[in-house]
Amino acid sequence: MAILDIINVPDPLLKTISKPVDAVTDELRKLMDDMLQTMYIAPGIGLAAIQVGVAKRVIVVDVAEIPENPEEEPIREPKYLVNPEVVWESLEHNVFNEGCLSVPDHYADVERPISVKIRYLDYDGQKREERMEGLLATVVQHEIDHLNGIVFIDYLSKLKRSMIVKKVQKADKEKEDA
Numbered sequence: 777m778a779i780l781d782i783i784n785v786p787d788p789l790l791k792t793i794s795k796p797v798d799a800v801t802d803e804l805r806k807l808m809d810d811m812l813q814t815m816y817i818a819p820g821i822g823l824a825a826i827q828v829g830v831a832k833r834v835i836v837v838d839v840a841e842i843p844e845n846p847e848e849e850p851i852r853e854p855k856y857l858v859n860p861e862v863v864w865e866s867l868e869h870n871v872f873n874e875g876c877l878s879v880p881d882h883y884a885d886v887e888r889p890i891s892v893k894i895r896y897l898d899y900d901g902q903k904r905e906e907r908m909e910g911l912l913a914t915v916v917q918h919e920i921d922h923l924n925g926i927v928f929i930d931y932l933s934k935l936k937r938s939m940i941v942k943k944v945q946k947a948d949k950e951k952e953d954a
């Protein structure tokens with residue numbers, strides 16, 4: 777498995793609308809394996825293919841709890857979603873303090889439906905429909921946004937968003953210069 781480079785805002789690639797996948801092939805599974813590994817190392821709980829520069833409608837998520845004792849092996853519950861679509865969403869919304877691997881070290885409250893039903897193809901290319909709640913529902917909606925060129929800071933005011941983008945750019949530049 778390979779660790780891929782994650783792109784950060786304001787990379788224009790993050791505004792790309794990703795293309796649907798025709799079939800779940802071994803090549804696509806390799807991409808999903810690499811994305812999952814990249815996400816675990818980051819560490820994060822969700823990653824969309826466009827964040828590693830691939831404009832395909834593919835996301836990986838894992839919201840399993842991380843053990844308090846760092847010596848304990850974390851329980852992994854990876855989910856691979858190909859061509860995910862929201863087919864139903866609850867009227868009830870809630871607010872989560874979201875973060876994003878493409879917006880490192882910045883968090884903001886975002887309101888989304890509390891529960892959604894998602895249609896997708898799994899790792900084996902099987903069609904699935906699943907109702908998701910809580911953190912999983914939030915993460916999957918956040919990742920589907922990436923496939924549509926939306927980053928969570930797009931929900932914030934223009935002023936707040938540009939402040940965050942400037943800070944991320946500055947931090948990335950400092951890393952480059954170091």
Ligand SMILES: [Zn+2]
Binds near residue numbers: 875876878919922
């Ligand atoms: Zn994100």
